Amino acid sequence: MKASLRKKLDQRAALWSQYQDARSRAEKDGAPNAEDxxxxxxxxxxxxxxxxxxxEEERSERVERLFEGSDPGEQRGTNPxxxxxxxxxxxxxxxxxxxxxxxxxxxxxxGRLDARQQQLLEGRFEQLDTRAQGVGTDAAGGYAVPKxxxxxxxxxxxxxxxxxxxxxxIPTDTGAxxxxxTEDDTSNMGAILSENTQVTEQDATLGQASLGAYTYTSxxxxxxxxxxxxxxxxxxxxxxRKVGTRIARALAVHLATGSGTGQPQGLMTGLSVGAxxxxxxVISFDDLIELEHSxxxxxxxxxxxxxxxxAIKALRKAKDGNQNYIWQPSTQAGVPSLLNGRPYTIDNGxxxxxxxxxxVAFGDIREAYVVRQxxxxxxxxxxxxxxxxxxxxxxxxxxxxxxxxxxAAAKVLxxxxx
Numbered sequence: 001m002k003a004s005l006r007k008k009l010d011q012r013a014a015l016w017s018q019y020q021d022a023r024s025r026a027e028k029d030g031a032p033n034a035e036d037x038x039x040x041x042x043x044x045x046x047x048x049x050x051x052x053x054x055x056e057e058e059r060s061e062r063v064e065r066l067f068e069g070s071d072p073g074e075q076r077g078t079n080p081x082x083x084x085x086x087x088x089x090x091x092x093x094x095x096x097x098x099x100x101x102x103x104x105x106x107x108x109x110x111g112r113l114d115a116r117q118q119q120l121l122e123g124r125f126e127q128l129d130t131r132a133q134g135v136g137t138d139a140a141g142g143y144a145v146p147k148x149x150x151x152x153x154x155x156x157x158x159x160x161x162x163x164x165x166x167x168x169x170i171p172t173d174t175g176a177x178x179x180x181x182t183e184d185d186t187s188n189m190g191a192i193l194s195e196n197t198q199v200t201e202q203d204a205t206l207g208q209a210s211l212g213a214y215t216y217t218s219x220x221x222x223x224x225x226x227x228x229x230x231x232x233x234x235x236x237x238x239x240x241r242k243v244g245t246r247i248a249r250a251l252a253v254h255l256a257t258g259s260g261t262g263q264p265q266g267l268m269t270g271l272s273v274g275a276x277x278x279x280x281x282v283i284s285f286d287d288l289i290e291l292e293h294s295x296x297x298x299x300x301x302x303x304x305x306x307x308x309x310x311a312i313k314a315l316r317k318a319k320d321g322n323q324n325y326i327w328q329p330s331t332q333a334g335v336p337s338l339l340n341g342r343p344y345t346i347d348n349g350x351x352x353x354x355x356x357x358x359x360v361a362f363g364d365i366r367e368a369y370v371v372r373q374x375x376x377x378x379x380x381x382x383x384x385x386x387x388x389x390x391x392x393x394x395x396x397x398x399x400x401x402x403x404x405x406x407x408a409a410a411k412v413l414x415x416x417x418x
Contacts, residue, residue, distance in 0.1 A: 005057045012050040016328075019043040023324075048316075051337060055346065058336070103235060161252035162347030163267050163306060167369045167402070175213030175374045175399045182207040182405075211372040213399035214263060218246040221394045222386060239379065243396030255371065255402055256349030267306065267369050268350055268358045270404030274411025280355040280418050283314055285326060288340045288360070291413045295363045299409045302364040305344035310352035311359050315339065356417050363410025374399035 022040050101117035172178065188202050221242050228235060251264075258266035274294025277287045292300060318326045327339065336343060342362070351357035382393035 005054065008050050008054050008057070012047055012054065015043055015047050015050070019047065054336075161248070161255055161349060162345045163255045163349070163365075163369070164252075164371060166304060166306065166345050166365045167255070167267075167371045168366045168405070169371045169373055170211075171373045171375050173375060175215075178211045178372060180209055182209050209403070209405055211370070211401045211403065213372065213374050213401050215397055215399050216247045216250055218243040218394075218396040220382075221396070222389075222391045223394065225390045225392060228392060239394060239396070243377075243379065243394075247396065247398060251400055252347070252349045256347055257351070258402070260403065264371075264400060264402035265404060266349075266402075267361055267365070267404065267410075268412055270407065271361055271363075271368065271410055271412045272407055273358075273414045274362070275413050277353075277359070277413055277415045279353075280416045281353045283311055283353055283359065283413070283415075285315070285318060285340060287413055288315075288362070291360060291362045291411060292340070292342075294411045296408060299364040299367060302367070303342050303362055304365050305339050305342055306347055306350065306361040306365060307344065307359060308348050308350040308352050309346050310348075311350075312339075312344070312346060314353055353415055355415055357415045358412045359415055360413040361410055362413070365410055368404055368406050368409035369402065370405040371402040372400065 019040060022043065026037075026040070097117075104117065170178075188204075191200070193199060221239070231238075254264045254266060256266050257268050258264045259269060260266075275287060275290035277283055288305075292303065295303065316325065316327055320326055338344070345365075350361075351359055353359050377396070377398040380395040382395065386393050
């Protein structure tokens with residue numbers, strides 16, 4: 001665990017201790033004044049802010065672990081450890097060389113690259129373009145991005161959504177249709193067999209699930225030649241943020257509520273309803289208990305809640321008969337807060353509590369929901385289109401798909417109609 005994350009966990013635990021002390025003093029006095037209430041409110045605001053920062057850092061650590069040791073594919077004929085070239089000079093590692101060539105390509109264009117740098121870019125692009133079986137990009141303007149670029153893009157996608165961090169993510173090299181068999185035999189059972197009696201037959205019914213690859217684009221991003229040539233910033237990182245943020249916004253919406261027609265199927269769309277809330281705009285802990293028990297015990301062991309921040313806010317305000325908050329965050333460093341004794345994930349693509357809205361999912365989310373990520377993120381550089389403005393256009397894209405793969409593993413809570 002990073003030192004910064006541990007420090008924030010300790011700070012949150014200390015603030016929660018202060019809040020409990022302040023509440024105990026108010027209960028002892030019997031008539032708390034407005035200043036006491038303001039102090040407790042500020043403490044709760046600070047606790048909530050730290051909780052959001054802690055969750056973001058924990059996501060970041062998960063992404064870093066996901067990409068540790070990953071390699072989109074080494075170039076043929078290169079030494080993965082760098083080494084020495086024909087002239088006896090030390091050569092950089094292929095990934096470092098590729099990143100350097102990509103940065104120069106972004107800043108100055110293809111014409112400023114030497115033969116080796118062009119070979120590096122074209123080699124990796126051709127690998128992706130060939131594997132995609134016809135889904136290609138103009139070789140004069142499109143190149144595969146370095147793995148650090150992809151890592152940042154995925155990290156931004158997780159930060160925007162939340163569902164991606166807890167789903168079953170399958171990276172593939174191509175976007176060709178991916179099919180796999182399905183089977184549900186839970187309604188069938190064995191039987192007692194009498195002596196000298198023929199065994200009855202009961203076939204297992206097989207099905208098929210499939211994932212495609214929808215192309216998400218960042219739309220056009222324009223930059224002046226002066227900026228690209230003179231900027232002291234990391235242009236690759238700047239472009240990654242722009243591309244990643246735009247693609248992530250679109251993807252996050254679909255992972256939560258996508259229709260499944262012309263776009264990925266969202267988690268909340270594909271799951272069936274397990275419980276209905278008693279109110280149209282509120283959620284109670286009784287509603288959560290009903291939702292939990294709508295999921296088979298086989299999947300409750302790895303159960304997790306997924307809901308919007310607005311739903312968390314409503315649940316945090318719930319009080320018992322003595323006006324004490326029912327939900328209390330974790331006060332132990334390194335131990336995350338739990339909702340009704342279960343871990344939870346916030347995704348603001350999910351609807352806030354409102355009439356007939358699907359607001360909370362619960363179950364084994366990784367078993368229930370699968371996301372396909374085609375790793376071949378690519379960037380096109382358009383030099384001629386905006387030449388009269390002395391600008392260069394950039395277009396980033398990556399392909400994704402998702403769907404509910406096991407509807408029994410999780411269920412959703414729907415709000416009352418009125």
